[in-house]
Amino acid sequence: MLIGENNLHLLTQPKNIVVTTHHKPDGDALGSSLGLYHWLKAKGHQVEVVLSSDFPDFLNWMPGREDVIIFPNDTTRAEHLIQQADIIFCLDYSALSRTNILEPILRAANGQKWMIDHHLDPEDFASLSYWDATAAATAQLVYTFISDVYEDAAGITPEIATCLYAGIMTDTGSFRFRSTTAAVHLIISKLIEAGARNWEIHEHIYNSSTENRLKFLGYCLLNCLEVIPEYNTAVFAVTKEDLEQFQVTTGDTEGLVNYALSVKGIRLAALFIDRTELIKLSLRSTGEIPCNEICKKYFNGGGHLNASGGSSTETLSETVNKFKSILPTYKEILTT
Ligand code: 5GP
Numbered sequence: 001m002l003i004g005e006n007n008l009h010l011l012t013q014p015k016n017i018v019v020t021t022h023h024k025p026d027g028d029a030l031g032s033s034l035g036l037y038h039w040l041k042a043k044g045h046q047v048e049v050v051l052s053s054d055f056p057d058f059l060n061w062m063p064g065r066e067d068v069i070i071f072p073n074d075t076t077r078a079e080h081l082i083q084q085a086d087i088i089f090c091l092d093y094s095a096l097s098r099t100n101i102l103e104p105i106l107r108a109a110n111g112q113k114w115m116i117d118h119h120l121d122p123e124d125f126a127s128l129s130y131w132d133a134t135a136a137a138t139a140q141l142v143y144t145f146i147s148d149v150y151e152d153a154a155g156i157t158p159e160i161a162t163c164l165y166a167g168i169m170t171d172t173g174s175f176r177f178r179s180t181t182a183a184v185h186l187i188i189s190k191l192i193e194a195g196a197r198n199w200e201i202h203e204h205i206y207n208s209s210t211e212n213r214l215k216f217l218g219y220c221l222l223n224c225l226e227v228i229p230e231y232n233t234a235v236f237a238v239t240k241e242d243l244e245q246f247q248v249t250t251g252d253t254e255g256l257v258n259y260a261l262s263v264k265g266i267r268l269a270a271l272f273i274d275r276t277e278l279i280k281l282s283l284r285s286t287g288e289i290p291c292n293e294i295c296k297k298y299f300n301g302g303g304h305l306n307a308s309g310g311s312s313t314e315t316l317s318e319t320v321n322k323f324k325s326i327l328p329t330y331k332e333i334l335t336t
């Protein structure tokens with residue numbers, strides 16, 4: 001869905017542009033942002049990517065990553081760029097609160113906000129929104145934004161293709177989630193044609209664990225996993241001490257929740273991590289089990305049907321117990 005098409009012509013003249021994405025960017029957030037960044041630059045715009053936080057190590061190879069401005073490291077410049085921008089792209093989020101410390105600066109900025117996103121329940125803040133909750137990834141929407149909205153498939157360089165491929169690959173769990181339609185595979189084929197070296201991208205993302213990260217995974221599987229067979233549910237609860245023991249950094253817990261979902265018969269998987277200031281929760285499910293509803297109703301969060309997140313200010317064990325107490329409400333959908 002495209003709203004605000006009357007603004008599209010603005011890109012025909014060089015503009016000052018800032019590309020933003022959600023806090024603690026994942027592969028789709030960074031991939032879609034850098035893919036768009038390369039395209040806008042090639043079209044003659046002055047473009048900067050501003051992030052509210054650093055990004056995980058397993059993304060530290062993406063073309064353009066050195067150009068990214070990390071707000072806490074360069075506050076004055078980042079604020080100035082956002083204030084001066086004619087257009088601020090908002091990628092892979094549709095609620096400004098997801099940009100964390102950037103939120104007040106974005107709200108106060110005068111430039112037009114152009115949202116490209118696939119999350120449910122978008123907030124109404126954008127002058128232009130290119131939004132589709134059925135899209136597998138924001139990177140997929142950036143692809144069609146370039147190829148269909150601006151009819152510039154020919155402008156997709158190998159760099160752009162690489163970033164967009166990485167975004168789609170990570171948000172579809174390597175093309176395994178239900179969102180991976182035939183249309184997604186067609187786009188992937190175009191991206192490979194345009195120069196994305198698919199095997200190399202998989203290597204970068206999946207074969208880049210540190211020894212510590214792998215041992216942390218082993219530790220969690222042995223010590224932090226609880227299977228609740230009567231509700232076809234499995235839960236990881238990771239304490240502050242666990243994080244300290246393995247010197248866990250941004251991205252080290254990425255994908256952990258999927259191991260809980262990979263247990264045969266499990267339909268709902270949860271990961272609770274004690275991040276000092278709050279408990280962060282990740283939920284994953286199969287079929288119609290509504291992770292987003294559970295996160296929204298009980299854990300101050302949201303997301304997609306089968307992948308959502310939220311948080312809690314209670315203790316780790318209180319939060320896990322709260323989650324377990326909710327399971328009977330969903331017994332029917334979890335067990336039949
Ligand atoms: P993850 O479990 O990987 O952190 O997040 C999975 C998905 O849940 C994200 O793509 C995002 O859509 C959503 N999500 C995660 N955390 C939050 C949150 O705190 N609030 C909202 N509204 N959505 C979240």
Ligand code: MN
Binds near residue numbers: 028029118136138171
């Ligand atoms: Mn995404």
